[in-house]
Amino acid sequence: MIALVSPKDPRLKTAPGEPLLLGMIQGLAKTAGPGLSREVWLVLSPEGTPAGAICRTEAGLWATAGEAADLSEAAAFLAALGDLPGMADKRLAPLLPGRWERRPVLEYRGPQPEEPVLCAPSCMALADCSAAAGAIPQQDRDALYAELHLRIRRGAAQVVLVPDDRGEPAAGAASLLGETEAVIGFLACRRDRQGRGYGTAALMAAVWAALEQGKRPLLACREGLASFYTSWGFVPAGAVWERGDDVTNRTGR
Numbered sequence: 001m002i003a004l005v006s007p008k009d010p011r012l013k014t015a016p017g018e019p020l021l022l023g024m025i026q027g028l029a030k031t032a033g034p035g036l037s038r039e040v041w042l043v044l045s046p047e048g049t050p051a052g053a054i055c056r057t058e059a060g061l062w063a064t065a066g067e068a069a070d071l072s073e074a075a076a077f078l079a080a081l082g083d084l085p086g087m088a089d090k091r092l093a094p095l096l097p098g099r100w101e102r103r104p105v106l107e108y109r110g111p112q113p114e115e116p117v118l119c120a121p122s123c124m125a126l127a128d129c130s131a132a133a134g135a136i137p138q139q140d141r142d143a144l145y146a147e148l149h150l151r152i153r154r155g156a157a158q159v160v161l162v163p164d165d166r167g168e169p170a171a172g173a174a175s176l177l178g179e180t181e182a183v184i185g186f187l188a189c190r191r192d193r194q195g196r197g198y199g200t201a202a203l204m205a206a207v208w209a210a211l212e213q214g215k216r217p218l219l220a221c222r223e224g225l226a227s228f229y230t231s232w233g234f235v236p237a238g239a240v241w242e243r244g245d246d247v248t249n250r251t252g253r
Helices: 019-029 071-080 123-133 138-153 198-212 223-230
Strands: 002-005 039-044 050-056 061-065 086-088 101-108 157-163 169-177 181-189 216-220 234-243
Touching (some): 002 071, 019 050, 019 169, 019 216, 019 234, 061 071, 123 169, 123 181, 138 169, 216 234, 223 234
Antiparallel strands (some): 002 039, 086 234, 101 234
């Protein structure tokens, strides 16, 4: 059974599934509100207990299911929602239409990072960094700013910005906050500041900020980037599958 639920439904906190996806769904649920096309569903077992979770926003779709879920029912429901960009776990992705690509999930297990020197958090500055890095087209900057601003305003995310030698934002990241996970994404360093360690500093600042909140730092990345993250204290923690053009969270870019 698939049930549309309030984004504040307490069962979302305990739903089983892939941890990174659950963290994203729990974080995105906080951004739902009047005038926004953001919905959350629980996948329920035959006994009526939570067996997974699904979230749809204007930009994408996220889904994960536990062992007790009826996978065929969940897959049929997701297919009916349309061919949106999205992320799904290893149980659901093979049952869904479209081309899905594997993204390794990594968890930070390294030493406690030192407290970083940071710029004041600014959604527009991170959107500017993302555009200046080529992570998004320039015309998407305002849309990214609006999404980040919404997440921050609803307590669903945190932004970190690392300054250059002039005190201007050189790189940054934003983490989506679930109940116990912080999913690091939107990692970007301005092209004219690349090669100087600012991007790595932004990554470690995001890790530090997550740990300060008692959250488990996670990210998903392309296969070829996993070795970079493992060199900085991350370890393999599973995988998710992604369909579309990376608009879902741009994690680990």
